[in-house]
Amino acid sequence: xxxxxxxxxxxxxxxxxxxxxxxxxxxxxxxxxxxxxxxxxxxxxxxxxxxxxxxxxxxxxxxxxxxxxxxxxxxxxxxxxxxxxxxxxxxxxxxxxxxxxxxxxxxxxxxxxxxxxxxxxxxxxxxxxxxxxxxxxxxxxxxxxxxxxxxxxxxxxxxxxxxxxxxxxxxxxxxxxxxxxxxxxxxxxxxxxxxxxxxxxxxxxxxxxxxxxxxxxxxxx
Amino acid sequence: xxxxxxxxxxxxxxxxxxxxxxxxxxxxxxxxxxxxxxxxxxxxxxxxxxxxxxxxxxxxxxxxxxxxxxxxxxxxxxxxxxxxxxxxxxxxxxxxxxxxxxxxxxxxxxxxxxxxxxxxxxxxxxxxxxxxxxxxxxxxxxxxxxxxxxxxxxxxxxxxxxxxxxxxxxxxxxx
Numbered sequence: 001x002x003x004x005x006x007x008x009x010x011x012x013x014x015x016x017x018x019x020x021x022x023x024x025x026x027x028x029x030x031x032x033x034x035x036x037x038x039x040x041x042x043x044x045x046x047x048x049x050x051x052x053x054x055x056x057x058x059x060x061x062x063x064x065x066x067x068x069x070x071x072x073x074x075x076x077x078x079x080x081x082x083x084x085x086x087x088x089x090x091x092x093x094x095x096x097x098x099x100x101x102x103x104x105x106x107x108x109x110x111x112x113x114x115x116x117x118x119x120x121x122x123x124x125x126x127x128x129x130x131x132x133x134x135x136x137x138x139x140x141x142x143x144x145x146x147x148x149x150x151x152x153x154x155x156x157x158x159x160x161x162x163x164x165x166x167x168x169x170x171x172x173x174x175x176x177x178x179x180x181x182x183x184x185x186x187x188x189x190x191x192x193x194x195x196x197x198x199x200x201x202x203x204x205x206x207x208x209x210x211x212x213x214x215x216x217x218x219x220x221x
Numbered sequence: 222x223x224x225x226x227x228x229x230x231x232x233x234x235x236x237x238x239x240x241x242x243x244x245x246x247x248x249x250x251x252x253x254x255x256x257x258x259x260x261x262x263x264x265x266x267x268x269x270x271x272x273x274x275x276x277x278x279x280x281x282x283x284x285x286x287x288x289x290x291x292x293x294x295x296x297x298x299x300x301x302x303x304x305x306x307x308x309x310x311x312x313x314x315x316x317x318x319x320x321x322x323x324x325x326x327x328x329x330x331x332x333x334x335x336x337x338x339x340x341x342x343x344x345x346x347x348x349x350x351x352x353x354x355x356x357x358x359x360x361x362x363x364x365x366x367x368x369x370x371x372x373x374x375x376x377x378x379x380x381x382x383x384x385x386x387x388x389x390x391x392x393x394x395x396x
Contacts, residue, residue, distance in 0.1 A: 107365020
C-alpha cells in the first residue's frame with residue numbers, strides 16, 4: 001500500500017460520504033444556529049456584567065481615594081487595589097474585543113498566532129494575578145473596613161497582626177506554586193480547576209509559548 | 222439581505238460540502254462528544270464569519286479554512302465556549318450514518334484516520350487537503366503558507382507514512 005493508493009481509497013470514501021451524509025437544514029437552523037447564537041449573546045452579557053462590576057469597583061475605589069487623599073495609610077492600599085482592578089478590567093475588555101473580532105477565515109498561521117498570543121497573555125496575567133492576590137488581602141481588609149463600616153483597621157487590629165497577615169500572604173505564594181506543581185497532574189478535578197492549577201504552575205504557559213514558536217516555524221520553513 | 226435568507230444561503234452551501242465537517246471533526250477529535258462539539262463550533266464560526274465570505278472565491282476552500290482554524294484552536298482547548306449543549310440527534314448532521322460508513326470503508330481508511338491523528342495539528346490540515354485532491358498552490362492559498370513549504374511538508378509526511386506502511390506490512394507478513 002502506498003500513498004497514492006490510499007488517496008484513491010480516500011476519494012472513493014469521500015464520494016460516498018458526500019452522497020450519503022444527510023444534513024437536516026431545518027433542524028440545524030432551529031437548533032444549532034439559534035441556540036448557539038443565543039448562547040453567544042448570553043456569553044456577551046456575562047462579559048458585559050463582569051466588565052460593569054469591575055468598572056463599578058474601580059469607580060468606588062476612585063471615590064475612596066478622593067476622600068482619603070491626605071491619609072497615606074488608607075490612600076496607598078486603595079491605590080494598589082485601584083491599579084489592580086483597572087488592569088483587570090482593561091485586560092478583560094481587550095481579550096473579549098480581540099476574540100470577538102478574530103477572523104476564523106484568515107490564513108491559519110495568522111489566526112492561530114493571534115489565538116496563541118492571546119493565550120500566552122491570558123496565562124501570564126492569570127499567573128501574576130494569582131501570585132499577587134495573597135498580597136492584596138491586607139489592603140483589601142484595610143480599604144473595605146474603612147469604606148464599608150468606617151472602621152480603622154490600624155486601630156482595630158495590632159500592628160504585629162497586620163504584619164503577620166502580610167507575611168502570611170508572602171508565604172502563601174511559594175506554597176501555592178509548590179502545591180500546584182506537585183499535584184496538578186494527580187488531582188481528579190474540573191477543567192476550570194485544572195486550568196487554574198496549570199496557570200499557577202506555569203505549565204500551560206510553556207506549552208502555549210512553544211506553539212507560538214511552532215507556528216512561526218510552520219510559516220517560515 | 223435578511224437573517225433567514227443569509228442562513229438559508231449558508232446552509233445550502235454547507236449542504237454541498239458537508240463531508241468537510243465530518244472529515245475535519247474526525248481528524249481532530251476521537252471522542253464522539255468532542256467531535257459533536259467541534260462540528261457545532263465550526264457551524265457557528267461559519268455563520269459568524271459568513272459576512273466576510275467573498276463570493277468570488279470557492280466556498281469549499283473558505284469553509285475548509287474556517288473549519289481547520291476552529292479545529293486547531295478547539296484541539297488546543299483554548300476556546301471551549303459555554304453554550305447550550307445540543308444533543309447529537311438534534312444537531313442536524315447525521316454523524317451516526319457517517320460513522321457507519323467509516324466502519325464499512327475498510328481497514329485502510331480507518332488506518333489512514335489513525336495516521337492523520339498521529340500528526341501534529343498543523344500537518345493534519347495539510348494532509349487532509351492533500352487527500353481531498355487540492356493542489357499545493359490551492360493548499361498554500363487555504364492555509365496561508367508558501368507552495369514550496371506545502372510541498373516540503375507533504376513530502377516529509379508521505380515519506381514517513383511510506384516507512385510506517387512498509388514496516389506494518391513486513392510485520393503482517395512475518396506473523
